[in-house]
Amino acid sequence: MKQAFIYDAIRTPRGKAKSDGGLTDLTPFELLKVLYDALEQRTHLDKNQVEDVVLGCVTQVGEQGGNIAKASLLFAGWPDEVPGLTVNRYCSSGIDAINIAAMKVMTGQAQCTIAGGIEMMSRVPMLSDKATLFSDSVQALRHRMLMMGSGADLIASLFGMSRQQVDGVAFNSQQRAAHARDQGWFTSIIPVFNPVKDIMVSADECIREETSMDELAALEPYFADIGALGVDALQRQEHPQLESINHVHTAGNSPAMADAASLILIGDGPLSEKLGQPARARIVAVATVCDDPLEVVSGCAKATATLMRKQGLNSSDIDLFELHEAFAATSIKCQRDLSISDEKLNVNGGCIALGHPMGATGGIMMGTLIDELERRQLKTGIVAASGAAGSGTAILIECL
Numbered sequence: 476m477k478q479a480f481i482y483d484a485i486r487t488p489r490g491k492a493k494s495d496g497g498l499t500d501l502t503p504f505e506l507l508k509v510l511y512d513a514l515e516q517r518t519h520l521d522k523n524q525v526e527d528v529v530l531g532c533v534t535q536v537g538e539q540g541g542n543i544a545k546a547s548l549l550f551a552g553w554p555d556e557v558p559g560l561t562v563n564r565y566c567s568s569g570i571d572a573i574n575i576a577a578m579k580v581m582t583g584q585a586q587c588t589i590a591g592g593i594e595m596m597s598r599v600p601m602l603s604d605k606a607t608l609f610s611d612s613v614q615a616l617r618h619r620m621l622m623m624g625s626g627a628d629l630i631a632s633l634f635g636m637s638r639q640q641v642d643g644v645a646f647n648s649q650q651r652a653a654h655a656r657d658q659g660w661f662t663s664i665i666p667v668f669n670p671v672k673d674i675m676v677s678a679d680e681c682i683r684e685e686t687s688m689d690e691l692a693a694l695e696p697y698f699a700d701i702g703a704l705g706v707d708a709l710q711r712q713e714h715p716q717l718e719s720i721n722h723v724h725t726a727g728n729s730p731a732m733a734d735a736a737s738l739i740l741i742g743d744g745p746l747s748e749k750l751g752q753p754a755r756a757r758i759v760a761v762a763t764v765c766d767d768p769l770e771v772v773s774g775c776a777k778a779t780a781t782l783m784r785k786q787g788l789n790s791s792d793i794d795l796f797e798l799h800e801a802f803a804a805t806s807i808k809c810q811r812d813l814s815i816s817d818e819k820l821n822v823n824g825g826c827i828a829l830g831h832p833m834g835a836t837g838g839i840m841m842g843t844l845i846d847e848l849e850r851r852q853l854k855t856g857i858v859a860a861s862g863a864a865g866s867g868t869a870i871l872i873e874c875l
Contacts, residue, residue, distance in 0.1 A: 479577035480754035481872070482740040482747075483518050484842035485510055487667050489679040489830035492596035492732035497676035499597040499734060500669050503538050504550040507593055510738045511551040513665045514589070518740055518750050526585035528559045529576045531568025531592030532834035535561060536604040543593060565862030566623075566801060567774070568592055569737060569837020570870060574761045576741050587746050591738040592834035601732065601833070616705050619768045620864060624698040624724050625706045626771020627802030632721040633714065633770075634808060641803035642691040645728035645827045648800060652824025653684030660823055660850060663842035681731040681830035696722035697729065710769055728803040733830025737838025756845050759855075759871040760786050766865035772801040774867020776809045779859045782869040783813070790815045793871075794853035797844040799836065799860035800825030823847060836860060841870070848874040 487506055490498030498506060507530075514520060530544040545559030564571045569592035576590035602609055608620040615621065631641060655661060656678055666677035698706075699722040707720045747753055762782035766773040775798055783789060790796075790813050798809050798821060810820055823843060826836060837860050844856045859869035 476581050477583055477743050479580040479741055479758045480744065481756040481758065481845065482742055482750060482752065482754050483514060484739045484838065484845050485513055485517070485663050485665050486737040486835070486839045486842050487735050488664050488676050489681055489832055490676060490734040491680045492734055494597070496597050496734060497669055497672065497674060497680055498595070498667060500671035501667070503543060503593050503595050504547050506595065506667065506736045507547040508551040509667050510665060510736055511553065514738050514740060518752065520740065520750065522553050522557065524587045524749065525557050525589055526587055527576065527579055528557060528589045529572040530559070530561050530834065531572040531837060532561050533563055533565060533568055533594060534599050534601060534604050535563060537599050539593065539595070539599045564866055564868065565864070566799065566831070566833050567837060567860040567862040567866060567868040568834045570858060570860050570868045571763070573739055573837060573841060573870060574763070574868060577758045580741055580743050587742040589738055589740055591736065591838040592836070593736045594832040594834040595734040596732045596832060597734050612704065616709055619709070621706055621769065621771050622698065622701060623771050623863060624729060624802060625701055626769065626773070627724050627804045628698050628702070628720055628722050629710050630770050630773060630808055631723045631804040632717055634811070636723065636804050636807055638692070638723045640807060641723050641728045642688060644803035644806050645691055646686065646688055648821065648824045648828040649682060649684055649686050651822065652682045652828035655823035656682060660846065661843065662846050679829050681733055682828050686727065691727040694725035694727045697725050698722055713769060724802050724804065728827060730800055730802065730826035730831035733832040735830070735832035735835045735839060737835045737842065739838050739841060754875055756872045756874050759873050761868065761870050763868045766867065768864045770865060771863060772805045772861040773808060774865050775799050775801060775805060775859045775861035776812045778867035778869035779809065779813055779857055782857065782871055786871060790819070793819065793855050793857055795822060795844060795848060795856040796820045797840045797856065797858045799840070800827045801861040803827065805861060844872070845874060
């Protein structure tokens, strides 16, 4: 097996997934072209050297349908010979795209690949692909295919998480994200010009640093109504020790919907000479799992635990963790299960504050992790995300 290295990791800002968002006027093709052009310029990449492009995208319909990885390459004017593949493993799609692109390098199928993701939730809304297991309530309950927030409420109920605790995660995420933004620590961001609004978008738009604990506490639970339609009954049937489901998740402690794209340049060791620059990080190991579908978003914790166990590591061996804030209860579960200190977990905030552009999130998190490891002159990090149905993927990297 060859080694796979990360030579660059870039992303757009995360725009609000609303009509007044800074990126909503651009198509997914146009947003990705900004990153393709930037990656070529930053690394002096010969586009003909790229042997595959793998992008995560969850809602593959309309502007994001038809294999957007290949379609976006054609739009960006890349050589016809460069192939593209679009993958969907729910919210971990971006991390899985990195894994697939790295595996092609590790097995010798390719010397140079690109991974990343795209999701423009303002233009292609979540669930607009009308997948049966989400849109048909009978099928969803029969196959235990629940909405992510319902799983997060179950996790909070099973592990005794209070409303104040989950709101505390959200408050902390907002404060850390705002501080990192103000300090200029998100150095992987490539500014994007929006010609319709005549603005340059250069920072994440979803951060709400003015949010207080009192404001968070005043928000109504978001998933109680869905629970009353049969979800609560199903969850309690499988967990009879629960007298009720504690609906603690609101719009304030859930990940914000966003528009964004990300790209990661991956290659073998000799690619360094062709690019004329050293690699930034090495991909050490990967773990992909599936946990209890009823908990929906617990895969992040299980994937990270599996990865560390297989590598003979514990949390004290890892310098930083960039773990998907797929609702506040997920972060609490990760921290408890894995014994991660506050000083190591999502040190610059997470998706609750920064936004969760589903297919793009994994690549964004990878770039954030590498940026922060380099800034602190640290070595090892883990990036992991949860997806629907209990899925999860984690990657261990070594910063160079």
